[in-house]
Amino acid sequence: MKTQVAIIGAGPAGSLLSLILHQRGIESIVIERQSKSYVLDRIRAGVLEWTSVELLESVGLGERLHKEGHRHDRVKIGWRGSEILDIEFQRLAGKPMMAYGQTKIQEDLYAAAERENLNIIFESSDVEIHDVTTDNPYVTFTTNGETQRVDCDYIAGCDGQHGVSRGAIPFKRRSEFERAYPFGWLGILSETPPLPELVYANHKNGFALCSERNPMLSRYYVQCPLEDTVDQWSDDRFWTELIERLPPSIGEHVVTGPSIEKSIAPLRSQVIEPMQYGKMFLAGDAAHIVPPTGAKGLNLAIADVHYLTEALVEHYAGNSAKLDSYSETALRRVWSSVRFSWWMTVLLHRFPEETAFEQRMREEDLAYLTRSESARKSVAEQYVGLDY
Ligand code: FAS
Ligand code: PHB
Numbered sequence: 301m302k303t304q305v306a307i308i309g310a311g312p313a314g315s316l317l318s319l320i321l322h323q324r325g326i327e328s329i330v331i332e333r334q335s336k337s338y339v340l341d342r343i344r345a346g347v348l349e350w351t352s353v354e355l356l357e358s359v360g361l362g363e364r365l366h367k368e369g370h371r372h373d374r375v376k377i378g379w380r381g382s383e384i385l386d387i388e389f390q391r392l393a394g395k396p397m398m399a400y401g402q403t404k405i406q407e408d409l410y411a412a413a414e415r416e417n418l419n420i421i422f423e424s425s426d427v428e429i430h431d432v433t434t435d436n437p438y439v440t441f442t443t444n445g446e447t448q449r450v451d452c453d454y455i456a457g458c459d460g461q462h463g464v465s466r467g468a469i470p471f472k473r474r475s476e477f478e479r480a481y482p483f484g485w486l487g488i489l490s491e492t493p494p495l496p497e498l499v500y501a502n503h504k505n506g507f508a509l510c511s512e513r514n515p516m517l518s519r520y521y522v523q524c525p526l527e528d529t530v531d532q533w534s535d536d537r538f539w540t541e542l543i544e545r546l547p548p549s550i551g552e553h554v555v556t557g558p559s560i561e562k563s564i565a566p567l568r569s570q571v572i573e574p575m576q577y578g579k580m581f582l583a584g585d586a587a588h589i590v591p592p593t594g595a596k597g598l599n600l601a602i603a604d605v606h607y608l609t610e611a612l613v614e615h616y617a618g619n620s621a622k623l624d625s626y627s628e629t630a631l632r633r634v635w636s637s638v639r640f641s642w643w644m645t646v647l648l649h650r651f652p653e654e655t656a657f658e659q660r661m662r663e664e665d666l667a668y669l670t671r672s673e674s675a676r677k678s679v680a681e682q683y684v685g686l687d688y
Contacts, residue, residue, distance in 0.1 A: 303329045303419075305612065306439045306452040308427055308465055310339060310420050312402060313584030313601040314458030315409040318418050320359055320609045326616060329450050330420040331427055331441050333459070336410065339422075343489065343561055344402040345598035346511050346519055347372075347498070349685030350395040352602045361408045369400035370512060375683070377648070378501035378508075378547040379666040389680035392673070397684050399498070401513045402598050424448075429455055429468040432578035453579065456608065458601075460585040461570070469577040481567040481591060481645060482652050485509075486524040486533055488559040494518040495553060500593075500648055502662060503545035507593075507649040510546070510554070518555075523649050530562050538562075567591035569642050571634060575604070575627040583608050588634050593648060594641035599685060604630050606688055633686070640682045 305321055307314045310332035318328045332339065348356075348369075356365055373390035390396045413420055424441040431437045438451045457465020466474070483506070494512030501508040506523035513519055522541050524533070535558060543551040570589040575582045584601030607630045611622035622629070647665055651658065669675045 301329060301448065302451045303327045304452060304616070305454045305456055306331065306437075306450045307456045307458055308429070308439065309333075309457070309459035309463060309584075309586065310422070311458065311460060311584065311601075312405055312409065312598055313586070313605055314456070315406070315413060315418075315420065316359070316602065317456055317458060317583060317605045317609060318420065319409060319412050319416065320605065321612065322416055322418055323359060324609065324613045326612060328419070328456075329452075330418065331424045331439060331450070332420060332422045333424060333427065334422065336422050340403065340406055340410070342403070342406075343487070343563070345592070345595070346399060346401050346513065347595045348398045348400055349599040350397060351685050351688055352599050353398050355602055355606055356405070356408075359412075361405075361412060364404065364408055365398065365400055368404065368514065369398045370514075371396045371398055372498060375498045375500065376550070377666065377669075378499060378503070378545075378550055380663050381503070382547045382549070383666070383670065384547050384550065385666060385670050385676075387676055387680050387683065389684045392677040392680035393684050395684040397595075399512050401519075403513075405598070421448075427459075427464055429457075429464065429580065432468055432580040434578075437579040454612065455580040457580055457582045457586045458584050461589050463586050465580065465582055465586045466572050468580055469572070469574070473574075473577065475573040477569075477571045477573070479569045479642065481569075481649070482526060483523050483649060484526050484528065484564045484566045485521045485592065486528065486530070486538065486562070486564050487519065487521045488535075488538055489513065489561040490518050490520070490557045490559050491516055492518050492555040492557040495550065499546065499550055501545045501547070502648045502650075502666065504650065504659065505541065505545055508542050508545035510542075510550075524564060525652075526566060528564060530564055533562065535559050565592070567593075567645065569638055571631075571638055573627070573631065575630050575634075581608055581626055583630075587630075588638060590638055590641035591645045592641075593644040594637065594683070596637040596641050600634060600637050603633050603688060633688075636682075636686065
């Protein structure tokens with residue numbers, strides 16, 4: 301097969317990239333390891349920066365997003381047991397954010413792929429990248445027991461944190477920056493009405509987060525030790541611990557119920573530099589991982605796709621400047637979001653080895669945010685996302 305851009309991975313980054321390139325007249329083929337239903341069953345991100353909302357609108361994905369999404373003008377942070385900090389990002393940063401689950405975004409992207417007849421090849425294995433430093437790169441893979449080959453002008457590595465693309469950059473040409481956090485997030489879904497606002501909490505027992513997927517589907521998280529397993533967390537234990545970590549005036553409104561999904565995810569910060577090598581470009585989790593505390597993972601993937609599609613469209617129109625500087629451009633936002641996600645994670649979690657001094661410093665940070673509107677404005681503009 302031959303195409304202009306061979307895309308590895310049909311998660312949000314790969315499927316959005318293929319859709320926008322198609323709409324701008326550039327052909328692509330997407331090669332995905334899993335089945336379509338497997339990708340759609342994954343529970344991941346929950347909130348969109350307004351820049352992400354506007355980009356999805358611009359490619360025709362705004363209708364269901366505005367119908368089923370829930371716009372939020374603020375988030376609350378509970379701390380020191382009963383204190384409540386209000387980050388009013390609409391008032392302070394002039395933008396809201398949208399609660400709309402990644403699962404729905406993936407459904408919308410696959411529906412658009414069907415409508416626009418995109419070429420996504422699911423259940424492909426043994427994907428290999430070849431000759432990225434030549435003018436004739438290509439990708440090989442196996443599907444239905446047969447080896448296939450896609451000749452292309454460019455390769456987009458959108459295959460997430462466990463993909464093969466990042467490995468196509470030679471070890472001595474690649475820099476990896478990483479921090480693993482000494483705790484995980486235990487997340488549940490319950491068919492109960494969510495709280496009216498997203499609520500983060502720092503408590504002496506650890507972090508908690510109250511979010512949503514729709515008016516009758518709530519998403520909650522509590523920080524847990526890395527070695528914990530889901531079996532150690534009955535629903536009762538989860539609800540008791542979640543409510544314990546919230547200020548009483550908020551916790552008393554949590555509607556509990558049976559969990560319909562329960563999982564533990566580790567937290568990591570990671571950046572791969574550069575995000576391009578020869579004719580290959582990395583986008584999304586293939587290039588960077590952030591702890592979900594700052595709600596940046598999916599939004600960064602969408603931002604990378606914005607920069608890469610702009611660069612490819614201008615290249616095919618005769619100007620390669622943006623393509624040559626894609627990595628430098630994308631990494632500016634990546635590092636800004638990686639820092640914010642790290643900062644929010646340190647601000648709101650309890651670290652196993654820390655002393656009472658560190659928790660006191662944390663509470664002083666939260667007290668300063670409570671007193672200072674300019675400090676809250678800084679958090680607000682980073683949370684809702686800076687303009688591209
Ligand atoms: P993805 O990982 O979504 O997609 C990569 C695709 O490539 C996958 O479909 C995979 O099957 C495919 N692939 C992998 N290797 C391949 C190969 N060799 N060949 C072909 N295909 C291959 N972000 C938030 O903002 N908030 C959250 O709460 C949140 N929770 C998360 C929970 C978990 C458990 C995980 C893993 C991530 C979470 N994230 C969260 C981050 C998540 O939303 C990612 O940022 C987002 O999925 C990134 O999209 P992609 O870059 O497309 O990567
Ligand atoms: C979610 O709804 O899954 C969610 C919301 C905010 C975060 C992380 C996850 O910071």
